[in-house]
Amino acid sequence: MSDGNGEKRWLTWLVRVIVPALIAALWLSLSAQLDDLRCEVREMRAEVRDELKSQRLVNREQDGRLARLDAEVGLLRDDGRGD
Incomplete structure (x- = not known):
């Protein structure tokens, strides 16, 4: 018999x-x-934040270069040396 209490x-x-x-x-x-x-x-x-900061710096540098090139092209057009 099984001991129910146990x-x-x-x-x-x-x-x-x-x-x-x-x-x-x-x-x-x-x-x-x-x-x-x-x-x-x-x-x-933190890695994504750092990458975004780095990318923003690169974008600013590229924007600055583009602005200089646009200015140079504008000067060339004004001088009649470019199209």
């Missing part, structure tokens, strides 16, 4: 000790993974 104690122990411990371990694991993802996102944002 089974009840086992289930009670399982519910009161093992299940909360498993939930806590899962929570800690997920929390650590979330922290890692947050750090990765911060790093990626």
Whole structure:
């Protein structure tokens, strides 16, 4: 015959000790993974921000060159040496 009281104690122990411990371990694991993802996102944002700043500088330099070339072409046209 099965001992109903022993089974009840086992289930009670399982519910009161093992299940909360498993939930806590899962929570800690997920929390650590979330922290890692947050750090990765911060790093990626910083990289993108730096790349955008770099690209803006390149664009400003190119805009300055284009403005100088436009001015030179305008001068050549005014002098009648260009079209």
